Amino acid sequence: MAYRWGMAVDLDRCTGCQACVTACRSENNIPTAGEQQASRGRAIHWIRVERYFEGEFPNVRVKYRPVLCQQCDAAPCEPVCPTYASSHNEDGLNAQIYNRCIGTRYCANACPYNTRFFDFFNPSWEKPLHLQLNPDVSVREVGVMEKCTFCVQRINAAKVTARGEDRTVKDGEIQPACAQSCPSKAIVFGDLNDPDSEVSRLAESPRGHKLLDDLGTRPKITYLEGR
Amino acid sequence: MSATEDRLTNDLLRPLFNTSWRFYVLVAVLSSIVLAGLGAFAFQMWRGFGLTGLGWPIYWGFFITDFVFWIGISHAGTLISAILRLVDAGWRKPVTRCAEGITAFALMIGGLFPIIHLGKPWLFFWLVPYPNNRLIWPNFRSPLVWDFFAISTYLTGSLLFLFLPMIPDFALVRDRATGLRSKIYGVLALGWRGTTRQWHNLETAMSIMAVAIIPVAVSVHTIVSFDFSMAPVPMWHSTIFGPYFVAGAIFSGIAGLIIAMAALRHFLHIEEYLTPKHFDNLGRLLLLMALLWGYFTFNERLTVWYGNHEAEVNTFMVTQSGTFSPLFWTMVVVNFVLPVIILGIKRFRTITGCVIASFGVCIGMWLERFLIVVPSLGHKYFPYSWSFYRPRPTEIVITAATFAGMVLLYALFSKFVPIISIWELKQGAHQPHQPDPIEDVEIAEAELHRTHA
Numbered sequence: 001m002a003y004r005w006g007m008a009v010d011l012d013r014c015t016g017c018q019a020c021v022t023a024c025r026s027e028n029n030i031p032t033a034g035e036q037q038a039s040r041g042r043a044i045h046w047i048r049v050e051r052y053f054e055g056e057f058p059n060v061r062v063k064y065r066p067v068l069c070q071q072c073d074a075a076p077c078e079p080v081c082p083t084y085a086s087s088h089n090e091d092g093l094n095a096q097i098y099n100r101c102i103g104t105r106y107c108a109n110a111c112p113y114n115t116r117f118f119d120f121f122n123p124s125w126e127k128p129l130h131l132q133l134n135p136d137v138s139v140r141e142v143g144v145m146e147k148c149t150f151c152v153q154r155i156n157a158a159k160v161t162a163r164g165e166d167r168t169v170k171d172g173e174i175q176p177a178c179a180q181s182c183p184s185k186a187i188v189f190g191d192l193n194d195p196d197s198e199v200s201r202l203a204e205s206p207r208g209h210k211l212l213d214d215l216g217t218r219p220k221i222t223y224l225e226g227r
Numbered sequence: 228m229s230a231t232e233d234r235l236t237n238d239l240l241r242p243l244f245n246t247s248w249r250f251y252v253l254v255a256v257l258s259s260i261v262l263a264g265l266g267a268f269a270f271q272m273w274r275g276f277g278l279t280g281l282g283w284p285i286y287w288g289f290f291i292t293d294f295v296f297w298i299g300i301s302h303a304g305t306l307i308s309a310i311l312r313l314v315d316a317g318w319r320k321p322v323t324r325c326a327e328g329i330t331a332f333a334l335m336i337g338g339l340f341p342i343i344h345l346g347k348p349w350l351f352f353w354l355v356p357y358p359n360n361r362l363i364w365p366n367f368r369s370p371l372v373w374d375f376f377a378i379s380t381y382l383t384g385s386l387l388f389l390f391l392p393m394i395p396d397f398a399l400v401r402d403r404a405t406g407l408r409s410k411i412y413g414v415l416a417l418g419w420r421g422t423t424r425q426w427h428n429l430e431t432a433m434s435i436m437a438v439a440i441i442p443v444a445v446s447v448h449t450i451v452s453f454d455f456s457m458a459p460v461p462m463w464h465s466t467i468f469g470p471y472f473v474a475g476a477i478f479s480g481i482a483g484l485i486i487a488m489a490a491l492r493h494f495l496h497i498e499e500y501l502t503p504k505h506f507d508n509l510g511r512l513l514l515l516m517a518l519l520w521g522y523f524t525f526n527e528r529l530t531v532w533y534g535n536h537e538a539e540v541n542t543f544m545v546t547q548s549g550t551f552s553p554l555f556w557t558m559v560v561v562n563f564v565l566p567v568i569i570l571g572i573k574r575f576r577t578i579t580g581c582v583i584a585s586f587g588v589c590i591g592m593w594l595e596r597f598l599i600v601v602p603s604l605g606h607k608y609f610p611y612s613w614s615f616y617r618p619r620p621t622e623i624v625i626t627a628a629t630f631a632g633m634v635l636l637y638a639l640f641s642k643f644v645p646i647i648s649i650w651e652l653k654q655g656a657h658q659p660h661q662p663d664p665i666e667d668v669e670i671a672e673a674e675l676h677r678t679h680a
Contacts (some may be wrong), residue, residue: 041282041614050611067609076459082369083353100361102353103276103346104371105286109604110458114284114612118346120277142275143346212608215459 003159003169004092005150006192006220007179008202009066013186016049016064020178020187024068027151027177029137031123044117046148047178066187068178069094069115069148070211070219077107077116085145092192092220093150101144108145112212116147150189151176171197192220232653236399239645239652242495243400246642257635264628267621268343276346280619284612285604289622290344291454293629295596296479297337298378298451299472300589300633303480304330304385305444307509309437318508320651321500325491326484327389328646332636333483334382336629341374343625370453377450381443388436391429394419395650448476455599461538462531462603471523475592478516478562482588485509487637489582491646500647503578510581513588514570521563524595542606550615551602554594562591 024030024047033043047068054061075094077086085101088094096116108116122142125133133139136153140146151174158174171190179187190199199222202208208222271278281288307326311319342351354375356364365372398419401412419425452472455463465471485506492501531543546555566584569575605614640646 037277040277040280041285042277043283048611050609052611067611079366079368080370080458082365082371082375084363084366100353100363101346102350104341104344105346106369106371106454106458108284108286109460112459112608114607114609117283118276118281118286120281121275145346215608217459 002090002092002193003155003191004193004220005071005155005174006190006199006203006222007071007150007176008188008199008205008208008222008224010186010188010202010224011063011065012207012224012226013184014049014064014066015184016051016062017183018049019181019183020047020066021045021049023177023181024148026132027134027137028149029123029133029139030146031119032126032129034126037120042120044119044146046115046117046146065223066178067113067115067211068221069150070113070217070221071148071150073218073220074216076110076112076215076217080106080110082106091155093152093155094147095152096145096147096149098138098140098144098146103143103145105145112215112217116145119144119146171199235652236403236649238497238499239647239649240400240403242641243643243645244404250638250642253638254635257631257638260631261628261635264625264632267624267628268348271621271625272348278619278621280617280622282616283614284607285601285614285616287344287600287604288616289597289618289626290340291600292593292597293626294337294340294344295451295472295600296593297333297340297629297633298448299476299479299592299596300483301330301333301337301381301385301480302444302448302473302476303333303484304328304389305440306477306480307484308388309440309444312433312437313441318505320654321647322484322488322505322509323651324389324392324644324646324648325488327385328637328640328644329480329483329487330385331382331389332633332640333480334378334385335636336633338378338382339629341371341378370450370457373450373453377443377447381440381447384436384440384443388433388440391432391436392648392651393644394429395421396645396648399649400645445473448473455603460603460607461536461542463599465527465531467523467527467530471527474516474519474523475595478513478520479589479592481509481513481516482585482592485513485581485585486589489578491641492578495641495646497647500652506578506581507576510570510576510584513566513581513584517563517566517570517588521567524559524563538606538608541610542603545606546598546602551598555598558591558594558598560591561587562595 024045025032028046030044030046037043047066050065050067052063052065054063071092071094073092075086075088077094078088081087082104083100083102085097086094086107087097103118105118108114108118119140119142123139124130134153136157154174154176158169162169162173169191171194174189176187176189179189188199188202190197192200192203194200202224203222205222205224207224207226209225210219211221211223213219279288279290304327307319308323308330312323341354342348345351353361354365354372356372365375394416397412398416398421401409401416404412449469449472452468456465456468458464488501488505488509492498528543528547531539545551565587569580569584601616605616607613
């Protein structure tokens, strides 16, 4: 049976520590923009921690929300791409095929979550960060879009291993960099087609909701939050 | 050839045979601006798209605004020419070619922007369906692919529509010119001899094209509007966008035409042919379109405000009273208040009045497109990702270059082609006799048989 990768993010556990952001950056060879370019909106964050304040002073509550590509089942980014650079793969992921991309940036406009990023320049890393590139992840050149892949290189590696051992991928065997680095275990990753996986269980939780559910994008990430 | 016809021909062919030094200066100045634009584009390709002012999450800015603007301007030719041809409005005759020229050049310029704005412009041909080594077609669900078909169809159609009625005039130039020039125009005239059969074929072709080009023109700007209305972005995702864009396109197209006609009249000294009557008529049309545009804008905004969807109202407020409000209210003044006052009062509807209103409309319609593209992208659903956009020199230079390019192409056009259709004017001079083409063909064929026999 095919996999259908999904995620659950427990907002009550999230402390806003940004470990996921850093881990994602080093796992996925995301270039650093630098102060000036970042101020012009060229910083790339496949995952970001949005910070919101609720209530009026002095009764203020701060809330954190890690936002990454929601890997929608009905993804608005896919039909608008003229070259199929943004397309669904067999595991239900919104794949981004860098060498098909010609940089119309339409997908980023169509994405209601703003989780797609454009490479305005060829990538560069401040020394010594250039020594820590991940050999399993391609480096994106100027003029293409990039976004969270659910660490597809880890997914593929686990699938290859499992196939070699003539079994399916076990629950918890794959951890994307963000989930792996989360100190409070707020991020859970797994197969939504497996009814026994932890992520399937959490997706059914009464505390769960989807981001911008009313837009009909059918995201594969469930956010858990006490009411 | 009668004396009036002779004078008419002389007047209208004068720009082709006499060129003053001022023309060369104009061409030099405009060409240098165009070259600056090309240089900016080349530099942008070399250094990366980061030379523009775009950034997360506002990924479309000046270039897409320019794209929609120029495709909008291109709607001048179709409306004036095709519709007025179909209803056989006699006053259109000196106006049609000016208008069709605008269509062709504005489309060529507008069609460049989908390429300029790409992250990898050198791969633009991946938008074109052709058998290729990647073994995939372009994605026919993408409005950008629809754009490709719409614009290429419209460009082909309007080039034909422009070229067909030029054939008799090319023949006229061929007969008057000598040497190389005669040869070139001879090729362009496609062996035109002015036989009854040729006239009949031309008239038939023109009627077919006039009917065919109208739905194409309407669909082109509807499809351009689909670039926005297909995406779930606040204040883009609207059913009104199709007709709203078409109305806006015709609106700015007429404004562009009035400006071009006033310039031609002034610089080519053809005051006799482009008369205040023409400006008065076009002024009325512009007034109608201003009212229509005002109606559509009111409709679009009222439903958003009344619907009170959170993300949409945020975008609405930021244009209405937030950071973009100076641009919004400027747009309302120059697109609606100013044209309605100037063109609504007969005393103000002079050539100068029409030109002032038209400049206002061109500025206003450019702003309208900017206000559609940018505020929505900067105010999507999460307040966390709200942002602002400021253009940078590359975008400004390239934008300026397209305006210079338009004037340049148009100036050259008026130099190489009689900008007013000479044969149509002559035909007008022979009114009211309307030859019946079918009868003429029968007579011509009968004659042909006689000579062969």
